[in-house]
Amino acid sequence: MEELKNNGGAKQFIVIRVGEEQYGIDIKYVDNIIHMCSITRVPKVALYVKGVINVRGEVIPVMDIRTKMGLMEAEYTKNTRIVIVKSEQQGFVGLIVDAVKEVVTLEVDGIEKVSYDNKSGKTMFVTGVGKHQGSLISVLDLNEILTE
């Protein structure tokens, strides 16, 4: 019984790095992680939308998570990855992140909620903060990231 409860209360997250911070994306939304590839620019769209890419024959829009969070654009490196997530409203969307580090399991109880009246705008994209082996992992609010 106890064990079941524990499993139900734990979630797996893909840990990504954006700038100096670590963010966790709930693994159930993640479809695929790919290397940086050539992106076709789409005119007349929001700045953070970098364009569209071809993933296994499907055309998927990609956005730069840095631009969306209001950070400076960074050059793409060999660590840069595109995390393909699937949301119910938007379908598949690719997120350009600085690096993908690992998969961690966090206890839901151990994730602390973040208050929203923080003056820094970027916390808006975070639902809570969890701890893993001494480092902090902010849990990304995908719906917030994906709304325009």
Added chain:
Amino acid sequence: MDVSQYLEIFLDETREHLQNLNTEILNLEQDPENEDTVNEIFRAAHSLKGMAGTMGYKRMQTLTHDMENVFSEVRNGTIKIKSHMIDILFQCLDALEEYTTNIQENSDEGTNDNEALIKLLNDCLKPDGAQEETPAPESTAGKPAAAASGGSKWSSIPLDEAQKLVLGEAVKQGKKVYGITVKVQESCILKAARAFLVFKAVEELGEILVSAPSAQDIEDEKFELDFSIIVITDSPLDRVLADIKSVSEIEEAEGAEMTESSPAAEKAEKSKEKSVPAKTETAKASGAENAPAAKTGAAKQEKKSNTKAVGNRTVRVDIEKLDVLMNLVSELIIAKNSLVSATTTQEGRESNAAVDSQIEYLENVTTSLHESVMKVRMVPIESVVNKFPRMIRDLSKKLDKKMDLQMTGEETELDRTVVDEIGDPLMHLLRNSADHGLESAEVRAERGKPEVGSIFLNAYQDGNNVIIEVGDDGNGIDVENVKNKAIERGTVTPEQALNMTDKEIIDLLFLPSFSTAKEVTDVSGRGVGLDVVKSKIETLGGEVEVKTQLGEGSTWIIRLPLTLAIIQALMVEVGGEKYAISLNSVTTLENIAPSDVKLVQSEEVIHLRGSVIPLIRLNEVLDIESTRKENENMIVAIVKKGDKLAGLVVDKLMGQQEIVIKSLGKFVDKTRIISGATILGDGEVALILDANVLI
């Protein structure tokens, strides 16, 4: 019995029968004496009854049963069709439609017994006045066996000259000819299947010359409990009958030997071999006169019965399965494109003729495959437009205007998904024509137009498009009226209105919530409409425009693409990026010197063969630096939308290519100039420019 697995088929077929009934009853209204129509209605009602009964929908069964009763009487000539009966029948169809909708939504027919309707139907059955005549349609003159049937139905099978000849020939060859009537059990559900088994059993022994009802009707279950056949065989009658009876759910099979001339007489002295030569003599004699004609007739008959057996082999396929197939074909075309680009981009490569020819072959195959799949998905628009005559009839009564709907090109085919969606917009335009378009009888008389207003729907294929025109000979659109309304509503300012062309003003009609109807009626005029029509057609990749002449009528022209998923495109480069433009909209490609560009109202235009064409610099539209140098000649693709032309300035032409349209996804769907994306041979994504939006 669990019938839920048949529900979908039941719904499909019910719809078909209802549509059929609607059409035929409309015909009947025009031509109440037409026997074929009455028969067709009777059959459809009968099949409906049977299907509803099998599925356990009792109310539906009762209603159709009573309808069938009425038609059975009409068929027998005891009652005559009156206009109030037509109304009642239409109400019945509506009630049946309601049952069907209920069944589709919650697998239950609902609780409406429609007793009033049934009573009305039964009232129709009461004979009015003396019967003038009692025609018996079954016993037409010229049937050899009519008089002497003596209870056996097979003996009333009509035989034409050719069949008689075949019969005669058979007897001459020493074969036996039997007439057999087979009765299936009342509880039998799959009558057609049983009949088929009977046919098969008989065909193993001999040849079926003719059957009543026809093989096709039997296959469609258009018969009551029995059917009759005439068989040519070497086997004895007992053997044939025994084989028939061995098919399960067959209640009875009776028969006798016959010849072509007089089955009844033959019956009396049946199995007397002696009589055979004499009979054949007569057959030969009678056949000799028109031998050549009869022979070709016989050949034809044989051919006909052959094609009948294979002619109607169809499969009902879930549209989703076809979608999957279509997607796979798309993948294949992308893969083919990659192969083509892989073999052509290798630098310094020695050309390999074998590879090239195989790729060419592959291209042929994929193109044919694509075409076939597209064809499979095509259905005639008939299924949609067939309901319109009935709608116009009802509107005519409701609005108290006389009108007539003329349709052409119902057989024009479109992709199934388009056909499913096009019904509502068309219905809307027709309603508009009936309500706003056609004038009242007085105004029409004043203008010297015929009393009956005419509404038309024409469909035809034009290149890679299908055009559907909907229009009327009514009032047309009053441009001044629209203009005033627009100013009144603040859609445009009076100054703006002054500078607008008539066409621009008419286009205002397509804006949301813009209805010019002076009064709101039940039929139209609520302001939801033309904008919905337009957006619906645009989501289907089509466009709509209107031509109108005040006092003479208006025509709405809908242009739809034949295919949705795969198109021929012109590939171009702008600022180093690749774009596709549908080849449909491109008319010509021009090389224009920069000095030829003129300014009209501070817009760039070019003169081309007598017409002034506005220039659109794609790099500006797409926010990108052009790679072309200032003084270089410009490459201009002239694109067309309806009557309008525009020149798109591109940097480079890459050629023509078959492309698969992919959706951009909701996330970047906001740009209307980009209608989609496609994957190129090298795996890169290229955007598709919608020239219609640019113009």
